Amino acid sequence: MFQGTCSNAGKSLLTAAVCRLLARRGLSVAPFKAQNMALNSFVTEQGEEMGRAQVLQAAACGLPADVRMNPVLLKPTSHTGSQVIMLGRPVGRMRVGEYLRYKAEAWKAVRRAYDELSTGMDVMVLEGAGSPAEINLRAHDIVNMRMARHAGAHVLLVADIDRGGAFAALVGTMSLLGRADRARVAGYVLNKFRGDASLLDPALAAVSRRTRRPFLGVVPMLEDLRLPEEDSVSFKLGITPGLSAPHAADGDAARAEDCLDIVLVDLPHISNFTDLDALRVEAGVRLRVARRGDELGAPDLVILPGSKNSIADMRFLRQSGLAGALRGYAQRALKEGRGVLAGICGGLQMLGQDIADPLNLEEGGSEPGLGLLPLTTELGCVKCLRRTSGRALAALAGEELAVTGYEIHHGRSGPSAAEVETKAAALTPLLTDHTGQALGWGLAGADGAARVWGTYLHGVFDADAFRHALLNRLRRERGLAPLAGAAYGLGPELDRLADAVEAGLDMTAVYRLLGLNIQ
Numbered sequence: 001m002f003q004g005t006c007s008n009a010g011k012s013l014l015t016a017a018v019c020r021l022l023a024r025r026g027l028s029v030a031p032f033k034a035q036n037m038a039l040n041s042f043v044t045e046q047g048e049e050m051g052r053a054q055v056l057q058a059a060a061c062g063l064p065a066d067v068r069m070n071p072v073l074l075k076p077t078s079h080t081g082s083q084v085i086m087l088g089r090p091v092g093r094m095r096v097g098e099y100l101r102y103k104a105e106a107w108k109a110v111r112r113a114y115d116e117l118s119t120g121m122d123v124m125v126l127e128g129a130g131s132p133a134e135i136n137l138r139a140h141d142i143v144n145m146r147m148a149r150h151a152g153a154h155v156l157l158v159a160d161i162d163r164g165g166a167f168a169a170l171v172g173t174m175s176l177l178g179r180a181d182r183a184r185v186a187g188y189v190l191n192k193f194r195g196d197a198s199l200l201d202p203a204l205a206a207v208s209r210r211t212r213r214p215f216l217g218v219v220p221m222l223e224d225l226r227l228p229e230e231d232s233v234s235f236k237l238g239i240t241p242g243l244s245a246p247h248a249a250d251g252d253a254a255r256a257e258d259c260l261d262i263v264l265v266d267l268p269h270i271s272n273f274t275d276l277d278a279l280r281v282e283a284g285v286r287l288r289v290a291r292r293g294d295e296l297g298a299p300d301l302v303i304l305p306g307s308k309n310s311i312a313d314m315r316f317l318r319q320s321g322l323a324g325a326l327r328g329y330a331q332r333a334l335k336e337g338r339g340v341l342a343g344i345c346g347g348l349q350m351l352g353q354d355i356a357d358p359l360n361l362e363e364g365g366s367e368p369g370l371g372l373l374p375l376t377t378e379l380g381c382v383k384c385l386r387r388t389s390g391r392a393l394a395a396l397a398g399e400e401l402a403v404t405g406y407e408i409h410h411g412r413s414g415p416s417a418a419e420v421e422t423k424a425a426a427l428t429p430l431l432t433d434h435t436g437q438a439l440g441w442g443l444a445g446a447d448g449a450a451r452v453w454g455t456y457l458h459g460v461f462d463a464d465a466f467r468h469a470l471l472n473r474l475r476r477e478r479g480l481a482p483l484a485g486a487a488y489g490l491g492p493e494l495d496r497l498a499d500a501v502e503a504g505l506d507m508t509a510v511y512r513l514l515g516l517n518i519q
């Protein structure tokens with residue numbers, strides 16, 4: 001089991017890497033994290049919701065995603081409350097105290113999920129959350145040492161040396177753990193290291209001497225991995241205003257003027273920004289983030305992403321000056337026939353006339369949207385959770401093409417009352433699901449190309465042919481030559497991750513801990 005000395009120490013990727021290495025040895029292996037707090041979730045084939053990191057780890061194992069790999073998912077809607085997802089289904093929005101009272105039930109479900117999932121597996125690779133030394137949380141722990149005890153797991157403690165204070169964090173964590181928990185810690189992994197590893201030796205020896213545990217690995221900082229992120233922490237560090245994505249395939253080599261300028265609007269409750277991952281693999285794309293109206297500029301494509309609190313984030317758009325900037329951008333795009341504003345899920349809702357939350361599922365009340373699309377949204381108690389495939393009509397990318405993805409939303413959107421009455425400015429369905437039902441709507445300019453559109457489909461950019469056609473349409477508008485485009489797939493990146501971790505981690509020692517006879 002990987003546990004960290006802090007959040008974002010890199011446990012998820014180490015877990016994915018070790019899953020991949022074990023699967024490559026022909027072992028049956030599955031990942032497990034009892035409880036996740038994240039707004040990047042995913043929908044399984046069964047229409048159940050779970051954390052993105054365990055989906056990636058499942059892919060590393062060659063397994064379909066299974067909610068038992070992440071039985072509890074907390075999706076924060078505010079600083080003190082979260083929507084609680086149990087085994088893929090929402091059970092309600094709870095404040096911290098309510099959740100603590102609910103914990104005994106959650107722990108029962110966690111154990112059942114683990115016991116079922118681990119039956120028949122050669123190895124389970126577990127991931128903790130945050131730090132096991134948060135002694136204020138220890139009494140309610142269901143994700144770190146309590147889980148390790150239940151699984152009988154050895155613990156590898158991961159410290160993030162890039163953040164600083166890693167040696168003190170390791171020694172301090174060990175000293176705060178109780179004796180029995182300390183005994184579970186088999187060794188340390190120093191993660192995200194840059195520089196000359198030989199300079200570390202005296203420090204590693206000193207920490208090992210003091211705590212009587214070996215370092216089982218020093219893993220380098222893995223730059224430009226094109227893998228989905230679990231939470232917003234690294235995303236917000238990764239793409240800052242004015243900087244290109246570190247993942248763009250031709251990265252710094254491409255001249256800015258030869259690249260499409262794509263802006264992601266950052267939102268306080270941004271969710272499912274993994275929707276952008278497919279764009280990040282493309283050469284000739286510069287991705288930047290805008291958090292204020294004056295940061296928007298004149299990009300080729302603006303993406304208004306998903307949100308776990310559409311009403312609060314709509315208010316943020318107003319306060320930050322983004323609402324006015326986005327409206328101006330969209331009106332220019334429609335008039336001049338250049339540029340696209342695309343909203344995904346919560347972003348689609350914000351493009352409309354208004355958003356209402358009568359059941360107080362997120363923020364409560366209602367709020368006018370940007371008023372760009374003649375649709376209204378109401379959040380209802382039934383959460384739509386499904387994997388979806390469909391068609392993007394020619395107005396989006398120049399030809400009708402297949403799209404795939406998933407839906408996670410309480411909102412139902414449809415033509416606004418005024419729209420139904422006047423039948424003017426037809427709200428054209430631009431994306432449809434496999435049954436022909438509308439999944440997205442938009443407005444086209446004089447040339448017939450959609451300039452403002454939104455969809456409930458997360459992952460809308462994942463299908464290679466659609467993404468390439470859309471980007472090349474935008475390139476042509478800018479007078480740039482079309483590009484062949486990259487393939488978006490996780491397999492090769494997972495292998496690259498596994499190779500890099502294998503080079504830094506003493507896998508022989510890991511296999512020995514697992515009782516496996518592998519050299």
Ligand SMILES: NC(=O)CC[C@H](N)C(=O)O
Nearest residue numbers: 306307345346409410411
């Ligand atoms: N994933 C999203 O963006 C969800 C949008 C909104 N919070 C809803 O549930 O309807």
